[in-house]
Amino acid sequence: MLEGTAAHLWMCWRAFYLLAAGVALACEARLPCPPSCRCNAAVLEVNCSGGQLTSVPNGVPQDAKLVNLTHNTIKTLVNHQFYNLSQLFHLDLSDNLLAFIEVEAFLGLRSLLTLRLARNQLKILSVGVFAGLKDLRLLDISSNKILVLLDFTFKDLASLELFTADDNDFVFISRQAFAGLTGLKRLALDVQNLTAVPTDALAELSVLRSLHLHQLGLTTLPDYSFHHLDLLKELVISRFPQMESLSGNSLFGLNLTSLTITHSNLSAVPYTPLRPLVYLVYLDLSFNPISYIQGSLLGDLLRLQEFHLVGGSLLRIESAAFKGLVHLKVLNVSRNLLTTLEEGSVQSVDVLEVLGLDGNPLACDCRLLWLVRRRPYVDFYGCPPTCSTSVQLQGWNFLDFAADDLSNLLTCRRPRVLNRKPEDVRADQGHTVVFDCSAEGDPQPSVSWLNPQLRHISPVGRIRALTNGSLEVRYAQPLDSGTYICVASNAAGNDSLPVSLHIRALPSKTHFQTWLVSPSAPPGGSGNHNLPFDLKTLLIAATIGFFSFFSSVSLCFILMFFWSKGKGQIKHTATIAYVPRSAVSNSNTGATSFKETGRFTMKLI
Numbered sequence: 001m002l003e004g005t006a007a008h009l010w011m012c013w014r015a016f017y018l019l020a021a022g023v024a025l026a027c028e029a030r031l032p033c034p035p036s037c038r039c040n041a042a043v044l045e046v047n048c049s050g051g052q053l054t055s056v057p058n059g060v061p062q063d064a065k066l067v068n069l070t071h072n073t074i075k076t077l078v079n080h081q082f083y084n085l086s087q088l089f090h091l092d093l094s095d096n097l098l099a100f101i102e103v104e105a106f107l108g109l110r111s112l113l114t115l116r117l118a119r120n121q122l123k124i125l126s127v128g129v130f131a132g133l134k135d136l137r138l139l140d141i142s143s144n145k146i147l148v149l150l151d152f153t154f155k156d157l158a159s160l161e162l163f164t165a166d167d168n169d170f171v172f173i174s175r176q177a178f179a180g181l182t183g184l185k186r187l188a189l190d191v192q193n194l195t196a197v198p199t200d201a202l203a204e205l206s207v208l209r210s211l212h213l214h215q216l217g218l219t220t221l222p223d224y225s226f227h228h229l230d231l232l233k234e235l236v237i238s239r240f241p242q243m244e245s246l247s248g249n250s251l252f253g254l255n256l257t258s259l260t261i262t263h264s265n266l267s268a269v270p271y272t273p274l275r276p277l278v279y280l281v282y283l284d285l286s287f288n289p290i291s292y293i294q295g296s297l298l299g300d301l302l303r304l305q306e307f308h309l310v311g312g313s314l315l316r317i318e319s320a321a322f323k324g325l326v327h328l329k330v331l332n333v334s335r336n337l338l339t340t341l342e343e344g345s346v347q348s349v350d351v352l353e354v355l356g357l358d359g360n361p362l363a364c365d366c367r368l369l370w371l372v373r374r375r376p377y378v379d380f381y382g383c384p385p386t387c388s389t390s391v392q393l394q395g396w397n398f399l400d401f402a403a404d405d406l407s408n409l410l411t412c413r414r415p416r417v418l419n420r421k422p423e424d425v426r427a428d429q430g431h432t433v434v435f436d437c438s439a440e441g442d443p444q445p446s447v448s449w450l451n452p453q454l455r456h457i458s459p460v461g462r463i464r465a466l467t468n469g470s471l472e473v474r475y476a477q478p479l480d481s482g483t484y485i486c487v488a489s490n491a492a493g494n495d496s497l498p499v500s501l502h503i504r505a506l507p508s509k510t511h512f513q514t515w516l517v518s519p520s521a522p523p524g525g526s527g528n529h530n531l532p533f534d535l536k537t538l539l540i541a542a543t544i545g546f547f548s549f550f551s552s553v554s555l556c557f558i559l560m561f562f563w564s565k566g567k568g569q570i571k572h573t574a575t576i577a578y579v580p581r582s583a584v585s586n587s588n589t590g591a592t593s594f595k596e597t598g599r600f601t602m603k604l605i
């Protein structure tokens with residue numbers, strides 16, 4: 001009996017459910033749906049996409065949650081256009097011909113969360129257009145032709161979190177354009193016709209966490225471009241085609257975890273602006289013509305985990321380039337001009353998990369042994385590096401090598417200095433001396449020079465190491481004498497060759513030269529090497545001095561000759577005192593010396 005009642009009850013409930021469902025179905029069938037639209041009553045969606053509509057259709061059900069009006073030819077929105085759709089969450093008007101939106105067009109959309117107006121013909125957004133959208137979270141106005149953003153345009157959008165305004169023609173963004181966007185977390189802005197970063201306008205966005213700026217026509221990113229953006233975590237700067245550098249304080253005030261500067265014209269890593277970003281985890285400098293990553297200059301980025309520089313002009317990553325970056329686990333330097341990647345460039349190869357090194361003209365030799373050995377632990381994302389410069393390994397990729405072959409295949413040859421006959425050069429003071437040094441080895445060794453004190457000689461200065469490997473000593477001085485060492489080194493070791501240099505002091509060691517340098521210095525003083533003139537100037541001055549001295553003396557003689565003739569008395573000697581004007585020393589004629597008295601005696605005819 002009890003069972004029967006239960007069964008009966010169950011039947012009743014079933015019938016009731018069927019009835020209810022039937023009513024529901026009937027309701028759905030009766031749901032008003034505007035012509036050229038498809039309505040889905042279950043999810044309360046109205047899809048009018050591609051319906052050849054020239055204006056917003058009437059009769060959109062009041063309880064609709066989503067209205068899709070994309071791919072139509074709607075040109076204008078009048079005010080209160082959507083007034084009764086108080087339950088609408090999502091409105092999409094992308095891909096229309098919208099050129100004008102009246103003030104308060106969206107009034108009444110109390111629940112609206114997303115509004116998409118991308119790919120239309122909008123040139124201006126009047127203040128008040130967005131009135132009433134107090135809950136809006138996402139606004140997309142990308143790919144329009146908007147020229148200016150006026151003060152308070154977005155003042156009603158206090159809940160807005162994501163705002164995309166890429167690909168417009170902004171020529172002016174007013175200082176308070178973003179006033180009222182107190183909840184904005186992410187902004188993408190295309191600023192191709194602006195000449196400056198809209199720093200003041202951005203300063204209104206106090207809780208912004210992500211900023212994407214595209215296409216700014218700047219050559220240098222100025223100091224303090226992003227101050228007041230205290231909470232910003234992600235900054236993306238891309239397609240600034242003329243930007244060649246970042247000012248030292250351009251990123252001042254930021255505490256970023258992710259920084260991307262791509263498709264610009266940077267020729268060096270912006271070491272100085274990066275230094276304060278100690279919380280940075282992700283750094284991407286791809287598609288910039290950067291040639292070198294210098295050693296030990298990124299060490300402040302303690303927390304960096306990813307470094308990307310794809311498609312640049314990298315020729316070399318110096319050893320210790322990533323020194324101090326103990327968390328670096330992703331390194332992507334694909335599609336550059338690297339011939340190798342030294343083990344010493346990264347702080348710890350054990351931490352490295354992902355490496356992009358493909359698309360580089362790699363020389364497979366002993367310098368890459370470490371990497372081939374670590375290949376089981378490193379993810380190349382399906383693009384393992386390939387050898388390209390050594391003939392027998394051309395085209396091999398890193399996964400082709402068998403473990404046993406490695407030490408035979410990936411080899412280096414120690415450098416050997418060529419023409420190694422000991423050189424012993426003697427020269428006079430003031431001459432230029434060049435020592436050549438060339439070396440062979442695999443990889444091609446680099447040649448450097450050590451001075452007699454065993455210090456490295458730099459490529460600039462009077463004594464310098466030339467790029468072709470030679471050592472040049474200009475205006476050689478006696479103190480330059482000594483043994484210089486040419487060192488050729490590569491990954492396999494080094495070879496060296498000592499050469500010696502003897503510089504003879506100028507023979508004209510007289511008080512005269514000393515007098516020129518400092519009138520009070522005693523003759524024969526040791527002031528030669530710090531002569532304040534260079535030798536050429538000295539020679540010219542001396543020659544001019546000699547000629548003028550000689551001509552005045554001759555004139556005196558002639559005058560005296562006539563005077564003595566006139567007197568009738570012949571004097572046979574004359575003593576001439578003179579003030580010395582210059583020293584003469586000429587390597588062709590030998591040295592002319594003067595007596596210390598400053599006078600000399602001449603026989604007259």
Ligand SMILES: *[C@@H]1O[C@H](CO)[C@@H](O)[C@H](O)[C@H]1NC(C)=O
Nearest residue numbers: 038045046047048049050068
């Ligand atoms: C709306 O309709 C278009 C064209 O018929 C279709 O491609 C699109 O997927 C539809 N969207 C939804 C949310 O149903």
Ligand SMILES: *[C@@H]1O[C@H](CO)[C@@H](O)[C@H](O)[C@H]1NC(C)=O
Nearest residue numbers: 147168169170171192193194
């Ligand atoms: C904005 O810049 C683009 C490309 O530089 C140019 O084609 C366009 O005419 C500019 N627009 C305005 C309004 O200056």
Ligand SMILES: *[C@@H]1O[C@H](CO)[C@@H](O)[C@H](O)[C@H]1NC(C)=O
Nearest residue numbers: 241242243244264265266267
């Ligand atoms: C990029 O910089 C180089 C010089 O560093 C310059 O010659 C070139 O014109 C620049 N490119 C652009 C697009 O400004």
Ligand SMILES: *[C@@H]1O[C@H](CO)[C@@H](O)[C@H](O)[C@H]1NC(C)=O
Nearest residue numbers: 230233254255256257279280
């Ligand atoms: C910088 O950001 C990190 C995390 O992203 C945070 O822990 C740290 O407190 C911030 N520092 C300052 C000075 O705001």
Ligand SMILES: *[C@@H]1O[C@H](CO)[C@@H](O)[C@H](O)[C@H]1NC(C)=O
Nearest residue numbers: 310332334354355356380381
């Ligand atoms: C390196 O970056 C390029 C371009 O973004 C990407 O295609 C490639 O997969 C990356 N490689 C690795 C190993 O991350």
Ligand SMILES: *[C@@H]1O[C@H](CO)[C@@H](O)[C@H](O)[C@H]1NC(C)=O
Nearest residue numbers: 434436437438466468469470
């Ligand atoms: C290197 O250059 C210097 C000056 O340009 C020249 O005197 C020297 O002979 C060159 N050395 C070699 C090995 O070519």
Ligand SMILES: *[C@@H]1O[C@H](CO)[C@@H](O)[C@H](O)[C@H]1NC(C)=O
Nearest residue numbers: 487488489492493494495496
């Ligand atoms: C040359 O190699 C030796 C070991 O082979 C090393 O001790 C020395 O420091 C190297 N010299 C230079 C200048 O690299």
